[in-house]
Amino acid sequence: METSKECAALKALGHPECLLILKILAEREACVSELVNLTGKRQPYVSQLLMTLRNANLVCAEQRGQNICYHP
Numbered sequence: 001m002e003t004s005k006e007c008a009a010l011k012a013l014g015h016p017e018c019l020l021i022l023k024i025l026a027e028r029e030a031c032v033s034e035l036v037n038l039t040g041k042r043q044p045y046v047s048q049l050l051m052t053l054r055n056a057n058l059v060c061a062e063q064r065g066q067n068i069c070y071h072p
Contacts, residue, residue, distance in 0.1 A: 008056035017041065018049050018058075022072065025059060029071035 012018045017039065024030060024038055035046050050070060053059040059070045 005055075005057055008052070009058060012052050012056045012058055015049070015052070017045075018053055021046070021049055021053065021070075022058065025070055025072050029069050031064070031067040031069045033067070035070070 020039055021035060024035065030038070032043060032046055032050065035050070036043050039046060041049075050059065050061070053070075054061060059072055061068050061070050
């Protein structure tokens with residue numbers, strides 16, 4: 001039986017933009033504004049994708065001043 005985290009991870013991995021963010025974060029950590037620039041997507045959408053990835057335990061977030069930086 002799959003746990004809710006496993007289901008969340010599978011859902012996230014099936015989303016092309018989530019995969020793009022994971023690819024970027026595999027190369028380096030980035031904050032939301034950097035991910036917005038790199039993906040060409042709007043900030044609310046990128047933030048929603050990051051929340052999906054966080055809920056699936058695929059990325060971690062660290063507060064750095066006023067920014068939140070993400071890494072795998």
